[in-house]
Amino acid sequence: MEIPENERAIIGEDLNGHVGRRRCGEERVHGQWSVGVAVAYDLTIVNTYFRKGEGHLITYKRGDRVSQIDYILCQRKYLQEMRNCKVINGKSVAQQHRLVVADC
Incomplete structure (x- = not known):
């Protein structure tokens, strides 16, 4: 399966995993399939x-445990068109998950 040249893929996903050097809360890392x-x-x-x-990194909160496990992905060749990506505090899309938005 390929992404056609005339289309763009922007994906919002609960990777249920952590990326990068920084982690908070849950230390188990999942999401290998998504990676x-x-x-x-x-x-x-x-x-x-x-x-x-x-406060704008935490995408998941359960009791006193917090974590960043929800992400937005795009094709690398369109990354320069992304202007911002953040968590909207006070808005939820599912129980315990905060809304993540990107401006492009």
Whole structure:
């Protein structure tokens, strides 16, 4: 399966895993399948390109445990078109998951 040249792929996903050097809360790392898909389709994790304070990184909260496990991915060749990626505090899309948005 390929992404046609005339189409763009932007994916919002609960990777149920952590990326990068920074982790908070849950230390178990999952999401290997999603990472494999990202590599296979040359997708990049948009969240990691924009510095944010702790409050705008937390995408999942359960009791006193917090974590960043929800991400937005796009094709690497379109990354320069992404202007921002952040968590909207106070907005949820599913129980315990905060809304993640990207401006492009």
